[in-house]
Amino acid sequence: MPPLARRNLMHDRVRLAVTLTGIVFAVVLIVVELGLFVGFTETTSNVIDNSGVDLWVTSKHVPYIELGVPFSERKLYQVKAVPGVQDAEKFILRWTQWKREDGRTESVQVLGFNPDKPLGGPWNLVEGRVADLKTPNAIIIDEVYKKKLGVEHTGQVFEINGQRARIVGFTRGIRAFTTSPHVFTTFKNAQDYTRVPADQTIYVLVKVAPGADLAQVRQNIVTRVKDVDVFTSAEFSRMTRYYWMFTTGAGVAVLLAAILGLIVGFVVVAQTIYATTMDHLREYGTLKAMGAPNSYVYRVIMEQASISAVIGYALGMFVSFFVVRASQHGGAAILLPWPMAVGIFFLTLLMCIGAAFVSINKVTRLDPAMVFKA
Amino acid sequence: MKSAIAVRGLTKTYAEGSAGVKALRGVDLDVEAGELVLLMGPSGSGKTTLLSIMGCILTASSGSVHIAGREVSMLSEKELPRVRLEHIGFVFQGFNLFPTLTAAENIELMLDLKRVRGPAAKKRSRELLSQVGLADKYDTFPSDLSGGQKQRVAIARALAGDPGIILADEPTAALDSQTGRAVIEMMRGLAHQRDRAVVIVTHDSRMLDFADRAVRLEDGLVVLSDVAEMPSILLSTPMPLGSGLSLA
Numbered sequence: 001m002p003p004l005a006r007r008n009l010m011h012d013r014v015r016l017a018v019t020l021t022g023i024v025f026a027v028v029l030i031v032v033e034l035g036l037f038v039g040f041t042e043t044t045s046n047v048i049d050n051s052g053v054d055l056w057v058t059s060k061h062v063p064y065i066e067l068g069v070p071f072s073e074r075k076l077y078q079v080k081a082v083p084g085v086q087d088a089e090k091f092i093l094r095w096t097q098w099k100r101e102d103g104r105t106e107s108v109q110v111l112g113f114n115p116d117k118p119l120g121g122p123w124n125l126v127e128g129r130v131a132d133l134k135t136p137n138a139i140i141i142d143e144v145y146k147k148k149l150g151v152e153h154t155g156q157v158f159e160i161n162g163q164r165a166r167i168v169g170f171t172r173g174i175r176a177f178t179t180s181p182h183v184f185t186t187f188k189n190a191q192d193y194t195r196v197p198a199d200q201t202i203y204v205l206v207k208v209a210p211g212a213d214l215a216q217v218r219q220n221i222v223t224r225v226k227d228v229d230v231f232t233s234a235e236f237s238r239m240t241r242y243y244w245m246f247t248t249g250a251g252v253a254v255l256l257a258a259i260l261g262l263i264v265g266f267v268v269v270a271q272t273i274y275a276t277t278m279d280h281l282r283e284y285g286t287l288k289a290m291g292a293p294n295s296y297v298y299r300v301i302m303e304q305a306s307i308s309a310v311i312g313y314a315l316g317m318f319v320s321f322f323v324v325r326a327s328q329h330g331g332a333a334i335l336l337p338w339p340m341a342v343g344i345f346f347l348t349l350l351m352c353i354g355a356a357f358v359s360i361n362k363v364t365r366l367d368p369a370m371v372f373k374a
Numbered sequence: 375m376k377s378a379i380a381v382r383g384l385t386k387t388y389a390e391g392s393a394g395v396k397a398l399r400g401v402d403l404d405v406e407a408g409e410l411v412l413l414m415g416p417s418g419s420g421k422t423t424l425l426s427i428m429g430c431i432l433t434a435s436s437g438s439v440h441i442a443g444r445e446v447s448m449l450s451e452k453e454l455p456r457v458r459l460e461h462i463g464f465v466f467q468g469f470n471l472f473p474t475l476t477a478a479e480n481i482e483l484m485l486d487l488k489r490v491r492g493p494a495a496k497k498r499s500r501e502l503l504s505q506v507g508l509a510d511k512y513d514t515f516p517s518d519l520s521g522g523q524k525q526r527v528a529i530a531r532a533l534a535g536d537p538g539i540i541l542a543d544e545p546t547a548a549l550d551s552q553t554g555r556a557v558i559e560m561m562r563g564l565a566h567q568r569d570r571a572v573v574i575v576t577h578d579s580r581m582l583d584f585a586d587r588a589v590r591l592e593d594g595l596v597v598l599s600d601v602a603e604m605p606s607i608l609l610s611t612p613m614p615l616g617s618g619l620s621l622a
Contacts, residue, residue, distance in 0.1 A: 001483075001486050002475055002479040002480075002482045002483045002486060003475075003479070004472060004474065004475060004483065007474030007475060008474050010474075011473075011474045282470065283470075283472050286466070286470040286472075287483075288431075288455065289429070289431050289458065289464055290458065290459070290464065290483075290484055290487060290531075290535070291455045291456065291457075291458035291459025291460070291462075291487055291535070292455065292459075292487050293452070293455045293456075296487065367431075368431040369426045369431050369432045371431075371464070371466055371470055372422045372425065372426060372466070372467075372543050
């Protein structure tokens with residue numbers, strides 16, 4: 001087919017610019033909102049997802065990770081005695097208060113774990129080592145929260161819930177969905193910071209022995225240890241994500257914004273493609289008079305919409321790349337995994353082709369006899 | 375011999391408010407291959423309506439239309455484009471070229487509809503442009519062509535489908551007399567040299583010199599059907615003869 005669609009599209013540069021602006025706006029808005037959604041979702045459960053454990057033993061009816069309730073640490077030894085358990089460790093995650101040097105307080109989440117075992121500890125360390133936590137009052141925070149917590153470098157000393165806390169290292173990219181920064185420390189320090197009694201823990205993290213059946217080990221723990229729930233990491237992650245993203249409405253708000261972006265893009269593209277179609281209505285009438293079936297005319301309009309979608313998507317992704325990059329230094333990460341990028345491409349294509357249907361409806365009803373009207 | 379176009383008892387009523395407007399009131403007409411027929415008459419007499427029905431882009435209220443021996447008045451909206459594509463070429467008063475396509479691409483669009491593509495389409499469009507004397511305008515956009523050149527490209531496009539019937543609506547109305555004469559000579563060549571049935575709607579009595587037959591419509595009826603029968607007033611202003619173009 002001669003390049004009618006492309007030429008018609010390029011013919012009116014101003015209209016093309018408006019169309020592309022609409023698509024770019026929609027793409028960037030969708031990337032930002034969906035990226036925030038993905039970022040938030042991953043953030044809510046990042047401690048679970050990076051814990052390196054198979055099972056989480058909690059007190060009864062814990063709906064998500066931040067709402068753990070202390071229970072006797074004797075259960076740790078009961079868990080350790082269950083067949084198929086390779087290792088089990090106590091773990092604390094609880095909110096408490098951080099006091100900055102200037103006297104202001106901030107809410108933080110203290111994570112207490114055994115620094116001798118790689119279960120529930122920090123990841124992506126950029127300064128310091130996990131072993132450094134074994135020194136007195138040692139803590140590790142994420143560099144993204146330095147400003148919020150008034151931290152400049154390792155060695156600085158702060159107060160957590162009235163107890164001394166000394167910075168020994170930094171992680172990168174470990175964000176907290178609740179905006180209360182994670183503070184990694186030893187289990188013993190965490191007990192002090194969060195006032196969890198000395199003989200209690202909030203979680204028991206379980207590593208299953210190689211070759212053991214995860215479901216069976218879990219059932220064994222449920223049978224042998226009373227008054228606890230046992231979740232796989234995947235389950236507990238899903239529960240936590242669901243709570244924050246849907247029960248609180250935070251995720252729904254972000255998704256609605258993404259849908260809004262899609263609607264705005266649809267309207268702009270539909271309007272401009274419709275206007276372009278109206279400009280070329282006589283040409284479409286001529287095509288029909290020449291013997292072109294409706295499907296041939298649809299192809300021209302669809303091709304215009306598709307070309308707009310591809311160019312708009314490329315430009316939108318170019319802009320989004322910088323937005324995503326800039327977000328890495330902020331409190332809320334916008335993530336753009338490649339499946340999402342591919343999905344947004346097809347969403348853009350769908351949006352533009354859907355918008356073209358408004359024009360197609362007009363052309364379907366076009367009377368080819370119009371070509372004889374001067 | 376079968377007529378290229380045969381219409382019998384053709385009527386067309388346009389709905390307008392509670393009453394209809396009768397544009398055609400029972401028209402009979404045959405157009406043979408190799409014949410150039412003019413449709414003349416005052417505005418509102420039904421010329422363009424008749425042309426549209428013969429061109430299968432408008433359906434009649436009653437009566438029959440045969441195109442190349444096939445009854446088309448009962449065909450569905452989906453079948454009519456195929457009849458247009460196979461049998462009919464259109465030439466319009468306003469040329470109706472696609473402004474964003476070159477002269478050659480305008481012709482290739484028609485060829486594309488006929489599933490002639492690639493090098494074969496380029497070769498054919500070059501041939502057609504040569505036939506209408508525009509070989510050097512292959513890559514020229516319509517905006518850079520004169521009115522006469524645009525109409526010649528439009529004729530070449532109409533010929534691209536190799537139709538047996540050419541229907542033209544006021545093809546010279548937007549052209550000066552010299553260019554108009556060249557175009558009408560070309561269309562006469564299509565009828566006489568290429569054996570096409572050519573029907574032209576026109577108000578221009580100077581075209582009578584080039585026509586085999588003229589049909590005059592008034593109030594939706596055929597009132598005269600021969601050049602010889604045309605009133606002398608219509609024949610008094612013939613177009614000047616000159617070095618007009620003809621099909622190569």
